[in-house]
Amino acid sequence: MATKLRQIIRAPLTCLHLYLAVSFPPVGPTSQRDDGDTSDIRWFPRCALNTLLGMLLRMSTLLLKTLREEPADAEVPSHRLLLRAGYIRRAAPGGYTWLPLGKLVLDRVTAVVREEMTAIGGQEVSFPALLPREPYELSNRWTEYGDDIFRLRDRRGGEYLLAPTHEEMFTLLVQDMTSSYRDFPRLLFQVQTKYRDEARPRAGLLRGREFLMKDAYSFTLTDLELVTVYATVRASYQRIFDRLGLDHTIVAAVSGAMGGSASEEFLAASEVGEDTFVGCTTCSYAANTEAVITPAPVVVSAAAAPLAVHDTPATPTIAALVDLANERSLDGRTDWTAADTLKNVVVTVQQPGGEEELLVIGVPGDREVDLKRLDAALAPATATLFDDFASRPDLVKGYIGPQGLKARYLADPRVAPGTAWLTGANEAGKHATNVVAGRDFTPDGTIEAAEVRAGDPCPSCGEGTLTIRRGIEIAHVFQLGRKYTDAFKVDVLGVDGKPVRPTMGSYGIGVSRAVAAIAEQHHDERGLLWPDEVAPADVHVVAAGKDGQVEAALELARQLVAAGLRVLVDDRPQLSAGVKFTDAELIGVARSVVVGRRLAEGLVEFRDRRTGERSELPITDVLRVITGALG
RNA sequence: CGGGUUGUGGCGCAGCUUGGUCAGCGCGCUCGCUUCGGGAGCGAGAGGCCGCCGGUUCGAAUCCGGCCAACCCGACCA
Numbered sequence: 001m002a003t004k005l006r007q008i009i010r011a012p013l014t015c016l017h018l019y020l021a022v023s024f025p026p027v028g029p030t031s032q033r034d035d036g037d038t039s040d041i042r043w044f045p046r047c048a049l050n051t052l053l054g055m056l057l058r059m060s061t062l063l064l065k066t067l068r069e070e071p072a073d074a075e076v077p078s079h080r081l082l083l084r085a086g087y088i089r090r091a092a093p094g095g096y097t098w099l100p101l102g103k104l105v106l107d108r109v110t111a112v113v114r115e116e117m118t119a120i121g122g123q124e125v126s127f128p129a130l131l132p133r134e135p136y137e138l139s140n141r142w143t144e145y146g147d148d149i150f151r152l153r154d155r156r157g158g159e160y161l162l163a164p165t166h167e168e169m170f171t172l173l174v175q176d177m178t179s180s181y182r183d184f185p186r187l188l189f190q191v192q193t194k195y196r197d198e199a200r201p202r203a204g205l206l207r208g209r210e211f212l213m214k215d216a217y218s219f220t221l222t223d224l225e226l227v228t229v230y231a232t233v234r235a236s237y238q239r240i241f242d243r244l245g246l247d248h249t250i251v252a253a254v255s256g257a258m259g260g261s262a263s264e265e266f267l268a269a270s271e272v273g274e275d276t277f278v279g280c281t282t283c284s285y286a287a288n289t290e291a292v293i294t295p296a297p298v299v300v301s302a303a304a305a306p307l308a309v310h311d312t313p314a315t316p317t318i319a320a321l322v323d324l325a326n327e328r329s330l331d332g333r334t335d336w337t338a339a340d341t342l343k344n345v346v347v348t349v350q351q352p353g354g355e356e357e358l359l360v361i362g363v364p365g366d367r368e369v370d371l372k373r374l375d376a377a378l379a380p381a382t383a384t385l386f387d388d389f390a391s392r393p394d395l396v397k398g399y400i401g402p403q404g405l406k407a408r409y410l411a412d413p414r415v416a417p418g419t420a421w422l423t424g425a426n427e428a429g430k431h432a433t434n435v436v437a438g439r440d441f442t443p444d445g446t447i448e449a450a451e452v453r454a455g456d457p458c459p460s461c462g463e464g465t466l467t468i469r470r471g472i473e474i475a476h477v478f479q480l481g482r483k484y485t486d487a488f489k490v491d492v493l494g495v496d497g498k499p500v501r502p503t504m505g506s507y508g509i510g511v512s513r514a515v516a517a518i519a520e521q522h523h524d525e526r527g528l529l530w531p532d533e534v535a536p537a538d539v540h541v542v543a544a545g546k547d548g549q550v551e552a553a554l555e556l557a558r559q560l561v562a563a564g565l566r567v568l569v570d571d572r573p574q575l576s577a578g579v580k581f582t583d584a585e586l587i588g589v590a591r592s593v594v595v596g597r598r599l600a601e602g603l604v605e606f607r608d609r610r611t612g613e614r615s616e617l618p619i620t621d622v623l624r625v626i627t628g629a630l631g
Numbered sequence: 632c633g634g635g636u637u638g639u640g641g642c643g644c645a646g647c648u649u650g651g652u653c654a655g656c657g658c659g660c661u662c663g664c665u666u667c668g669g670g671a672g673c674g675a676g677a678g679g680c681c682g683c684c685g686g687u688u689c690g691a692a693u694c695c696g697g698c699c700a701a702c703c704c705g706a707c708c709a
Contacts, residue, residue, distance in 0.1 A: 068658060068670065069643045073702050093701080148708065165709065199632075199707050213709080265709095274708090371706080382707080476709060508709060544668055578669035585669095596668060605668095 054561030057537060057568045058554075059583075063100050066583050076272040078519035079204030081528050085586045094201025094209030101587065102515075104536040106212065109244060109514055110191055112533060113214045116240045120232050122187045122216060127169045129193050133159040135168035139487040150195045150209075162195035167506065170217040171484040174502070178219075181494050184502060185225055187233070189216035191511060203272060205516035206472060212512040217480075218505035221494070226479055226503050230262065233507045237266060237475055244514060245531030246474060247521055251277045252287035253476065254376045263291070263478035267471030268517040275471050278452060282464030289452045289468070290376035293459045299418035305331070305434045307403070312431040316398025318343055318365040321431060325422060331433050341365030342421035342435065344400040346386040346407070349378055358386060360395075362402055362411035362443065363450040365422075374449040399424035401432055402441040410447035411437070472517045473510070480504040528588025529609060532630060537568035539626050540589040544577035544596035553595040556604070556619060563623055565630075585609065591629060593622055 064086040074080040082088045087102030098106055114124065133151075136142040142149070142161070150162040163169070170188055178184070194213045201209050218229040234250070241248045246268045253265040265288055267277055276289045287293075310330055315321040318338050325336040343365040349357045361369055374383050389397045394406050401424035402409050415421070417438030425432040435441065458464040482503050484490075491499035515534075522529045530536070539560060543553035550571050557569040568589055570580045577596065584592050594605040604619045608629070617625060 065641085065659085066670095067642060072637085072643070075703070090701095146707095194709085196708075200705095202702080207708085215709090372708095375707085384706085473709075506709095510709080546667065574667095576667055576669080576671060578667095578671080580670090581668075582670050594668080 054564050055537070055566040056557055056561045057100075057566075059568065059570045060572045066586055074204060076203045076206065076520070077523055078206065078272075078516040081523055081586070081588075082204060082516070082519055085528055085588065087528075088205065090204075092210075094198055094207070096205060096208065101536045105530065105534050106512065106515055108534045108536075109511055109518075110212070110214070112243050113240055113509055113511060114191070116236045116243075117187075117189050117214070117216060120187065120236045122189045124190060125173070125188055126190045126192060127163070127166050127173075129163050129195065131161055131163050131169065133161060135172060135488075136161060139168050139484055141168070148196045148198070150197050163192075164194055164196045165213070165215055165508070166190065166192065167217065167480070167484050167504075168488075170215075171488050171490060171504070174219050175485075175488055175490040178492055180492055181221055181500060183492065184219060184221050185229060186219040187216060187229065188219075189214060189507075203516075205512050206272070207274070208512070211510060214509040214511050216507040218507070219485075219502045220505075221492075221500050221502055223503060226505055227262075230477065230479055230505050233505065234264070234477055237477065237507070237509070240509070241266060241268075241474065241514075243533050244518055245522060245533065246514065246517055248474065249277065249279070249286050249469075249471065251471075252285075252291045253478070254288070254291045254379065263476070265473050266475035266477075268474050268514075268521060269469060270472045270517065270520045271470055272520060273470040273472040275473050276452075276468060277471055278454075278456075278466040278468055280458040280460060280464040280466060283458060283461035285458050285460035285464075289370065290373050292373075292448070292452045292456075292466075294413040294448060294450065295457060295459045295462065296413045296416045297419070299416055305420075307432055307434050307436070307440050309425045309427075309430055309432045311429060313429040315429075315431065321422070322365075325431075330422070336422065338366035339364050340422050342402070342415065342423035343367075344402060344405075344409075344424060345369050346389075346395055346400070347374070347383040348386045349381050349383050351381045358392070358407045359383070360400065360402070360405060360407050360409045361447060361449050362409065362415050362423075364412060364414050367412075367450040367453075369449050370451040373451070374447070377448050394426070396424065396426055396428050399426060399428055399430060401426050401435060402443065403432070403435055405441070409441070409443050410445050410449075411443035412450045413446045413448070414450070415443065415446075472513065472520065474514050474517050475507070475509045477507045478505070480506040523588070526582075527586035529590060530588050532590065535589050536566075536587070537589050538565045538591070538630060539567055540584050540587065540592040541567055541569040542577075542580045542584055542592055542594045542596075543569070543571050544580060544594050545599065546573075547599070549595045549599055552599055552619070556593065556595060556622060560623060560626065563627065565626065591626060593626070595619070 066086050067084045070080055071083045074083050082102065086099055087105065088096045088098060091097040133142055145164060149164055152160050154160060174186060191212065191214045193210055195210055198207060198209050201207055216233065218226065218233065220226045220229055248266045248268050251265050251267055253263045265275070267273065267275055277287060278289060278292055279286045308331065312321060312324055315324050318341055321341060322336050322338055326334050330336065343363050345361045345363070347359050347361060349359045361374065363369055371383065389395055402411070404426065415437050418436065420434045420436045422431060422433050423435050437443070452466065454466060454468045456466045458466055482501055484504060485502050491501050494500035518531065518534060519528055522531060541553050541557045543550040550573065553569055554571055557567045560567045570584065590609050592607045592609070594607065596605060598616065602618050603616045604622060605614055605616050606622070606625055607614050
């Protein structure tokens, strides 16, 4: 009977992590499926260095329910399929339960990350997710991070947060445990649940309010060392994502709320991604649109005509202005286009502390202001469109020009000194031509706020043009610098006996998001199709028949397990073969073995879902074929 | 936070306009028999405070008000 404790399995000593696993009999009525031998429900993850341990998952007892119908509230493929195939369930707004199959995949992804981080000398630690306010107060992020932090109070009124990232804690740990240059360099990481009070969680695992993240931080004494470690981690990440089967692009990025420089993101190409990035048609340049630098134009004509004001009634929009300019042959020209005009957009800039300032942004009239790029340029401050023109009679909506403006003015790099523009005259119904930058007005600086378009010149090589794609941000690496070591005044003794302040690198991987990204890149109309490295099992054995097929499938599965394979076996009674085939395709283990109608002749069918290949082979050859296929 | 859509057994939905044998359908689940290689057939069942609160009414899933939640678009966001 199945009430006894299962045998305890000890992982080999070669494993970094020793897993003890005990499984219990399924709760509830078991009499019908209890075949008297459940001792093989061994349920444990393969250890980090894997191979020697097999695993047997019996679908007859697995906590799994596939859904035939599409869940109504799931939109993107990863969300739909992970729900349908029984990997996750929604448990809270922006929070998901990992079911057994999903947990296996998550753990495999984590294992790959852990192996690669360890391989470059990373050491794993783990901080609480629940942290007191003070460290975040000292780094100013209690304020800077704004509404995205989950904040809470304990019974005595003490203030806490659920950590959105752990820079402060890593820095404090290093401060606590190091005192000499001999303690450096350091690379520390953790795999932790992070919390962000996202205004709008969406797309299942892709943007949750609770998610699993691997965050790593390097501590070095010189900027040069930081560059070296950065390159090492970057290369490690490329290996990680290659192993995970994620088609990714490394793009130049902005570092956002973290602070820092030399920032790059790893984006997994996907139509459902929330990040837009550009690539160059000729060189290797790639960047998040937020980080695209606009090349300043070469100004040819130095001698421009003097500024001239024209009556331009009823032209509050660029389109109306251009039409009228051509109708009236302003300055004798009839070839005016939107690109000749200078559009001036008023925004309110809000600092994290709450102070507000009015700012006017000047961009060529044929381009919109990209609010994401604007915010990235202003970070950590944020901007909103200004619309209270009644309070500022000096700002004439639709007729604003940069000349004589009584507000801070930042211009697009295309508004270079010497360029002449058709723009507002700061008077209702009037515009001015030949408004020359550097002569008639001088911006307080430049800003990258104009939209980026496919076909724009490449800022790197200057020859190619930009193409635009969408991607899922699966990792972000950047040279953080001394923001946090300064905040906490971390100093260690250098070789010369004088204090040295370490500099930091920050390297994050969205682990749970990576699972979703893999699902986005590896599925078809029939279901998921996991890369081998992260699949919940190496092989899916399907018992298709009731003439001993279930017993034979289980026996085969045990042999495969004994050889170190992780096996998912569909031993569910009473189900037709069709149901099992469909489920197998939905669940997405690439290789399956069907123990079916030709069992009596000792033959089973081997299927490769990626290639569509099917072949019959003696049941005794299965192990050889599978191990061969797995490489 | 703005706009939109939607809340009815585990899942997917109908019913609401026109209040009254409407609490229904499909899937799933339980039991029996048959079936057994592509989400089987027949029969018999279990399962729902119709998101929540209040109002109108003789009577509310249905009409009205408020609230909550989910999803989508935007804003925001390692």
